[in-house]
Amino acid sequence: MSKITLITILVCAVFICGSTTISAQNSMTKTSNLMRPPYLKTGDTVAIVAPSGILRNRTAEIEKAKSLLESWRLYPIVGKNVFNQNHHFAGTDAERHEDLQNAMDDPKISAIWCARGGYGTVRILDKLNYTKFRKHPKWVIGYSDITALHNQIHNEGFESLHAMMCTSLQDDANTIPETIATFKDALFGSSLKYNLEGTNYNRTGKASGQLVGGNLTLLLTMLGSKTSINTAGKILFIEEIGEYEYNIDRMLQSLKRAGYFDNCKGVIIGDISKVRRNTTPWGSPVQQLILDALAEYNFPIAFNMPAGHEKDNRALIFGRSIELTVEKDQSSIIFQK
The missing domain is CATH 3.50.30.60 (LD-carboxypeptidase A C-terminal domain-like)
Structure with missing residues (x-):
């Protein structure tokens, strides 16, 4: 092997290693400064979507969720596919993705409240596009299976809200006042x-x-x-x-x-x-x-x-x-x- 060839190989190796190191460092610092979606205010719109499990016979909880939002003088809208059924899921992957993507893209929506967990969010994660969300970020709310979405939102550089979902209202809301109070505090920007x-x-x-x-x-x-x-x-x-x-x-x-x-x-x-x-x-x-x-x-x-x-x-x-x-x-x- 000639000296020129050897030097060329070494230079390329250093460049590749350096690029890899920079890429790794960028990955480590990617989420160092997260964007905070605007806190909610009177008249804001909250979309209710179901990216995971089926909502069979659970219309009462969705109605309670809408009433709770209205009591805070917010305007709730429900995704068109929320009550669809596709075996284990609240609609097909395409339908669940459609509702979530529409809510993410709509600049008039200030928060996205997941109806329930279960399983299914991971199936639509790679279909989501954050181009419009970045221009108009909004709070994404849920827990359990919604952890997958929280993780992705974190890596995209935004805060999100681990909190009660619509199906948390299956019992009398008065039995969980602290849960509801902290949910409202987080949404409206009160201290936690x-x-x-x-x-x-x-x-x-x-x-x-x-x-x-x-x-x-x-x-x-x-x-x-x-x-x-x-x-x-x-x-x-x-x-x-x-x-x-x-x-x-x-x-x-x-x-x-x-x-x-x-x-x-x-x-x-x-x-x-x-x-x-x-x-x-x-x-x-x-x-x-x-x-x-x-x-x-x-x-x-x-x-x-x-x-x-x-x-x-x-x-x-x-x-x-x-x-x-x-x-x-x-x-x-x-x-x-």
Whole structure:
């Protein structure tokens, strides 16, 4: 091999490596400064869409959701395909995508409220176009399966709202006043601050950073895709429902092996609901399972955040910087204005 050829190869290698490093750095900093959709005001329009599971026989909840918005002097509109049925889903992938895309594109819409979770959002993620959304950003609201959409919106550079969905109103709304109050506060720009009940499972400490996360299963599902979030320098919230303890451990171990927690600043544990019983007992409470899985890290871990699949499901602004203080007797979460 001639000297000229060798030099050419080395120069190309340096250029490629440098480009890769720059690309990786850009990916790491892509979401450092997120855009905040305008807070809602009287007369704003809120679109109700169903990007996931079927809404069979659930018109009453949608009517309650509309009434709640109207009581705040907002104008609700319902996607034309919301009550469609396609086996497991609220319409075909094309129909669910159509409703969500139309709401994202419409400059007159100020917020998009997901009717329910279940499963299905991941099937339409790659069809979404954010060109018009970037010009007229709006709050996207939901939890559970909507975690997939929260992750994508975060990577697009916008804040979003982990909060109650329309089907959360299946019971009398008065039974969940804190849930509704924090949802309204987040939408209209009031301050958010939570004092969490203490527990000996808390790992004490202080941290600050953007809040990200959602449903544990969905976070794992996004892993390795362009929709997976970068948790470096951020505080991760997780919640889950209906899983065996061994599967919760398996998901945490999988995320850990992928480096998900390596540069994380802190973890907030929401509701881990309806844990299923295995024929072979796990041998420790789910709180200890989480601590054991994350034992090698020194960031604070706060339990007892009332958010997830329980009636008391308080609003969290994903992408917003928070101050987290964790003690054994109490933890606090303060959202930056």
